Amino acid sequence: MTEIYTPPKVWTWDKENGGPFANINRPIAGATHDKDLPVGEHPLQLYSLATPNGQKVTILLEELLEAGVSAADYDAWLIKIGDGNQFGSGFVEVNPNSKIPALLDRSVSPPQRVFESGSILLYLAEKFGKFLPTDPAGRTETLNWLFWQMGAGPLLGGGFGHFFAYAPEKYEYPINRYTMEVKRQLDLLDKRLADNDYIAGADYTIADIAIWPWYGGLVLGRAYGAAEFLDAGSYKNLLRWAQQIDARPAVKRGRMVNKANGPLEEQLHERHDASDFETKTQDKLEGAA
Numbered sequence: 001m002t003e004i005y006t007p008p009k010v011w012t013w014d015k016e017n018g019g020p021f022a023n024i025n026r027p028i029a030g031a032t033h034d035k036d037l038p039v040g041e042h043p044l045q046l047y048s049l050a051t052p053n054g055q056k057v058t059i060l061l062e063e064l065l066e067a068g069v070s071a072a073d074y075d076a077w078l079i080k081i082g083d084g085n086q087f088g089s090g091f092v093e094v095n096p097n098s099k100i101p102a103l104l105d106r107s108v109s110p111p112q113r114v115f116e117s118g119s120i121l122l123y124l125a126e127k128f129g130k131f132l133p134t135d136p137a138g139r140t141e142t143l144n145w146l147f148w149q150m151g152a153g154p155l156l157g158g159g160f161g162h163f164f165a166y167a168p169e170k171y172e173y174p175i176n177r178y179t180m181e182v183k184r185q186l187d188l189l190d191k192r193l194a195d196n197d198y199i200a201g202a203d204y205t206i207a208d209i210a211i212w213p214w215y216g217g218l219v220l221g222r223a224y225g226a227a228e229f230l231d232a233g234s235y236k237n238l239l240r241w242a243q244q245i246d247a248r249p250a251v252k253r254g255r256m257v258n259k260a261n262g263p264l265e266e267q268l269h270e271r272h273d274a275s276d277f278e279t280k281t282q283d284k285l286e287g288a289a
């Protein structure tokens, strides 16, 4: 039988809350230790990890480079959130919210910090004039879906994903509640993609780049081991879109950057140059031989 919890009058932090991320959860913000961030040669310095939120930024940067925007070249440094790197003083200066991704643009003076993945996508799209339509209707529709993802994503990750995959025990109430919501979100995207090639319309935009790592990853069977449970294959238009984006060379590269788990040949802990991917491809070929 489920244990009934009676909340005290005032909550106090007297124990870890369980689950795989218990060691990094704290009810206070700010740095826990002094640690400067490394700085590379490129104007754009990214401090991140290849979670869906991190992938959004590396995919956009790789798409910009693929589109010939050489000024978008960047150094990507690995932030191990499980080890608490996000609580180092240097990281907290770039993102006081202590979460990846965080970007420092050193091409402007003083250097501009950018945090929150949605803000980073918008900043880069505007800076380089790509992946964000300039006509008012197209721009607004892109931002509608970009902000939709920022609001909807935590219900998928922090709600469904947490209770389905990470909570120390399976509880029916939260799993049902968040499954209902996530299936509604999947149906929404599926209906949207029935008549549109991409999320904001005919063009591939930062809305796709924001939504794909979460919802594309889910229907492609890469998140929480939940594709069967959610009957992901039934969202045919969403699956078509997810596969189409998955095949883009920049997306393949963007997924590898700051990846520190999974098959070794897919991991690129740090990225400082386009040739870093070639070294990985070589590793892969040698591994297969």
Ligand SMILES: N[C@@H](CCC(=O)N[C@@H](CS)C(=O)NCC(=O)O)C(=O)O
Binding pocket: 024, 051, 052, 053, 054, 081, 086, 098, 099, 100, 101, 115, 116, 117, 118
């Ligand atoms: N709304 C934020 C969410 C970022 C976020 O939740 N990042 C997670 C990894 S996906 C993180 O850094 N967690 C570390 C922590 O909570 O201490 C964004 O979109 O950038």
